[in-house]
Amino acid sequence: MSAIAEEAADAVAGAGAPPLIEARRLTRILPGTVPVTLVREIDLTIRAGEFVAITGPSGSGKSSLLYLLGLLDSPTEGEVLIEGEPTHLLSERRRAATRLSTLGFVFQFHFLLPEFSVTDNVMIPMRKLGRLPAREMRERARGLLADLGLGDHLDKRPDQLSGGQRQRVAVARALANEPPAILADEPTGSLDSRSSDQVFDILRALVDDHGKTVIAVTHDLDMAARMDRRLHLVDGMLADP
Amino acid sequence: MPLILSIALTHVRGRLRQSIVSVLGVMLGVGFSIAMAALMQGSQEDFIATLVDAMPHVEVSDEARDPAPPPAARFFDAVNVIGARPDDDTRGLRNPARLRAMLDSWLPGRMTMTLAGQAVLRYGGRDVAVSLTGIDPAGYLRVSNIGDDMRAGSFEELAANLNGIVVGDGVAEKLGARLGDTIAVSTSAEAVRRLKIVGLYHTGVTQADDATAYAMLKTAQVLFARPDVVNRISVKLDDINAARAVAARIERMTGYRSTSWQEANESLMEVLVVRNVIMYTVVGAILLVAGFGIFTIVSTIVHEKARDIAILKSLGFGQGDIRRIFLIEGLVIGAAGSVLGSVLGYLITLGLDSVTFEVRTNVEMTSLPLTYSPLHYLIASGFALLSAGIAGYLPARRAAKLNPVEIIRGAS
Numbered sequence: 066m067s068a069i070a071e072e073a074a075d076a077v078a079g080a081g082a083p084p085l086i087e088a089r090r091l092t093r094i095l096p097g098t099v100p101v102t103l104v105r106e107i108d109l110t111i112r113a114g115e116f117v118a119i120t121g122p123s124g125s126g127k128s129s130l131l132y133l134l135g136l137l138d139s140p141t142e143g144e145v146l147i148e149g150e151p152t153h154l155l156s157e158r159r160r161a162a163t164r165l166s167t168l169g170f171v172f173q174f175h176f177l178l179p180e181f182s183v184t185d186n187v188m189i190p191m192r193k194l195g196r197l198p199a200r201e202m203r204e205r206a207r208g209l210l211a212d213l214g215l216g217d218h219l220d221k222r223p224d225q226l227s228g229g230q231r232q233r234v235a236v237a238r239a240l241a242n243e244p245p246a247i248l249a250d251e252p253t254g255s256l257d258s259r260s261s262d263q264v265f266d267i268l269r270a271l272v273d274d275h276g277k278t279v280i281a282v283t284h285d286l287d288m289a290a291r292m293d294r295r296l297h298l299v300d301g302m303l304a305d306p
Numbered sequence: 307m308p309l310i311l312s313i314a315l316t317h318v319r320g321r322l323r324q325s326i327v328s329v330l331g332v333m334l335g336v337g338f339s340i341a342m343a344a345l346m347q348g349s350q351e352d353f354i355a356t357l358v359d360a361m362p363h364v365e366v367s368d369e370a371r372d373p374a375p376p377p378a379a380r381f382f383d384a385v386n387v388i389g390a391r392p393d394d395d396t397r398g399l400r401n402p403a404r405l406r407a408m409l410d411s412w413l414p415g416r417m418t419m420t421l422a423g424q425a426v427l428r429y430g431g432r433d434v435a436v437s438l439t440g441i442d443p444a445g446y447l448r449v450s451n452i453g454d455d456m457r458a459g460s461f462e463e464l465a466a467n468l469n470g471i472v473v474g475d476g477v478a479e480k481l482g483a484r485l486g487d488t489i490a491v492s493t494s495a496e497a498v499r500r501l502k503i504v505g506l507y508h509t510g511v512t513q514a515d516d517a518t519a520y521a522m523l524k525t526a527q528v529l530f531a532r533p534d535v536v537n538r539i540s541v542k543l544d545d546i547n548a549a550r551a552v553a554a555r556i557e558r559m560t561g562y563r564s565t566s567w568q569e570a571n572e573s574l575m576e577v578l579v580v581r582n583v584i585m586y587t588v589v590g591a592i593l594l595v596a597g598f599g600i601f602t603i604v605s606t607i608v609h610e611k612a613r614d615i616a617i618l619k620s621l622g623f624g625q626g627d628i629r630r631i632f633l634i635e636g637l638v639i640g641a642a643g644s645v646l647g648s649v650l651g652y653l654i655t656l657g658l659d660s661v662t663f664e665v666r667t668n669v670e671m672t673s674l675p676l677t678y679s680p681l682h683y684l685i686a687s688g689f690a691l692l693s694a695g696i697a698g699y700l701p702a703r704r705a706a707k708l709n710p711v712e713i714i715r716g717a718s
Contacts, residue, residue, distance in 0.1 A: 165623075172620075
């Protein structure tokens, strides 16, 4: 059984599943001489096993919402709950710990550490969490990479891979600590159509086969249409698609 | 290897050339500060040793630190006494036998009693003023190392010859006299005796070699017309650093002015302190410059690795983790520089040790006086690490506060 398949046992999809990430009256305003409202009074609930698209025109606050849900940014008002626990009063350290164990990020640009090998990049979150012995970490990293079709590139540096391959490494790294949720910001935005399809299929499989929750910001409406749910933002507020 | 250290080392390796320059900066700072400290402490110890060897550690003289009040002031309740004339008190230490017994009971060292005064030596029409000390040779050699500085003759010959005198080689040179010559010695007591030079010494201290002489105590008492009088007690201590305390205790017990070697050379000691302050300021400045090098390299890495910082934060690294990464980078450069600098410092010190030359000023040297002390290495490395830590911490703190969202938004 593959590394990813091992996590699939308790896969639950969509309705009826417990809320994983909730936003309550979430507002983010950038301070300045002319304050800029990024997102305004957003209420939403994302359940375990959902594949959610966040769409909207440029500047509508899609990425801002994703960063707030992923605890990378702090709201000006409102709050985010992760697995039912309010996060707005958590210390910076606890927020970092929550990101480490519960959330996995994939960005438009792969953001791999260029000096580390592909395997070492995937091992970084595991080494930070320190839950597994070193040998098991390495085996798990290699297993994840092999599952994503990168078994032949384990010891290569990121600059020796194609864009699609790097993005798959980023997905493997996001999965390293078996987080229940993956947050992806334009994960296919910098890829050609073939690589985009590959990455989308991987994300789809994570939801369908392994019970992960995936929240992805995308401009690609066709791709959004293939997801379970679509949150459409206009001027920082949720709107009908 | 811990993850934080592994990332820090990767960053340092990524900027290898700049890192090496920074390491070299710290290395030079540490290396030269160690060599300078070895030279400074060595010369200071040599200077003090030369100084202290040639003189007693504590000298008790026949005078009080504060002049005694006039008798009228002692006996009457007077506010001020005008016109009183002190007695022509006979100078000299009173009851030397009792003083000797009193000090012998507790003194942590050895002592001898002498009579010192000014005399003029004459030979072949040349006059040289000297400080003439009447001594008991056996006792004096136990409190002074001057016996080791003999160029010709010996102090023991004094004991066998009441009409003998031992003089510095500088004195003999000024007189044009040699060992075995008989010279005339006169004092303010108008006594003149002809004494034979039975010894010549060379301490290396010009003042001692050019202006001192020794005769038997009895001979000096005759020359100064002060029979049975001594006016100095010279003390040699087992621990030279106890001199101040011992001098103070003797002064309390006897009432006579007791001068430690430190007090006698206070101005010189102050010069040494000033010299050390200058040295450590220069060394500190060198290491500070090295610190700026580290600050620059770590700041550059922080700037270059802003995206890595953002991604590490998104992966779950906290501000403390990020701060540690860059602080470690500064410390790694500082530690590498300290280790290499310690080796360099040792090599420079060895090199200086092999230099030989001759200088004749106040103190003669045939090679540079150096002190090898682990403390120099610890201080230089410790200061370098502290400097590296501060230099690394400042950009590290900035790195920890970087907002990952701003960096991710700005990435392309």
